Amino acid sequence: MKHRLPALIMALIAVQVICAIVFFVDVMRDAADLGGVGWGLLPEALASLALFVGIAFEAACLAHLLRRKASLERSVGLASSALQGVIENHFDAWKLTASERDVAALMVKGLSISEIAGVRGSAEGTVKAHLNAIYRKADARNRAEVLSHIMDTLIDRPLLSGGERPPAGTRRAVN
Template structure:
């Protein structure tokens, strides 16, 4: 089962807490009723263990949920940093290659994986115009096709990652 937000899980924990409170109140009432009796009531002991187990499970669930929410926030922040770094590397390549605004736009769509027809439709251009931009991009970047261009950009990302790792290690 997958939840889009933690609200559903929080709601379930609250329901469980209400149930645990009900069972605890019932257990206390049962103990008061049988306090003056001298016989052993195994049913009450089993009910006590079940209620305490439910309370322990709720505490454990809450702890796990909080840990998961913290981890999710950390991962989202990491993705944001990585996205920003990737954008910076791509933009630095575009600057170094001196791409025009139209070429940058086409190159960005190319990096995102769009085909020539899709780029043309998104930009409202003819496919021939997009091919012309692609030829200029390949010429300026020193590549011959999409695979070489993407390889060059990925190499730039890897080099930047190694440089940043070396700087943080020092």
Template sequence: MALRIETDTRIPAGLALLMAVQLVCAAFFIGDVVADFRANPALGSWPYHLGIEAVATLSLLGAIVIEARFLMSLLRRKAHLEQNLKIAHAAVHEVIDAHFESWKLSPAENDVATFLVKGLDIAEIARVRDCAEGTVKAHLNAIYRKSGTRNRGELLSVLIDSLLDGGAERA
């Protein structure tokens, strides 16, 4: 039951491009404010628009910093959640494998039970295992008998109940 979990902490290209454009704009505005200030260095005689440009530039820089911090926080949270998902995934496998072992399933029955848990129907299991549907049905009957269940729903219920009870054996 391989579930592929990818951990990707890269910054999305569109967001990186947006931040780069914002930084270029901020650099341009800083240069413009500095050039305007040099042209008119007396603080009391600053034109109104120079003050607005300075505030807008500082606001843009502040927004970039906040945006970067928020993005880094989201990337850390994503990595943490992906790590938790890996741990949960491993725990689910352990619980299911423990049930299969306690039921003493043969290797073929174990394969069929795994595909059953994944949601494949009889025809799909037969196709994947390259065997007849009758063979899959025979394995399913053995699995149900060994697990004390009568059908897929009951089997999944036993496994899910076990997961919800913290992995306690219910077989």
């Protein structure tokens, strides 16, 4: 539904434009029959004008929202690329093999051991062995600590009292 919403709104605006034109033409015909716009036609003429103004406002709002949506989608794409870069930097620092990188990437995405094994077409024991190698190289005890190392890189505040960050792959004290 959300992907069809802009088209639905544009269709609604088109119907409103048709109605406004019909309404305006009716006011003009009545004015011609009466020999001018009199006090009786003034409310209809103002309503017709207000309808056109409302249509213009709706169209401007829709255009603004569509531009904003496109901008946000670009921002999400950039953030996704940046996050991928951070993850790849950690994998490089930990000197993961190609197989370990694949398993680590799937782990970061939240897949279980059985899901990773299914995606990779390997045994669960192989995935567990890769995960143990990843934990060892990342100086982590479990998935949460691996993800914590990655997330620490994304946090824009000092993690230690002196303001310095711990080197990649090292454990930090948990209070």
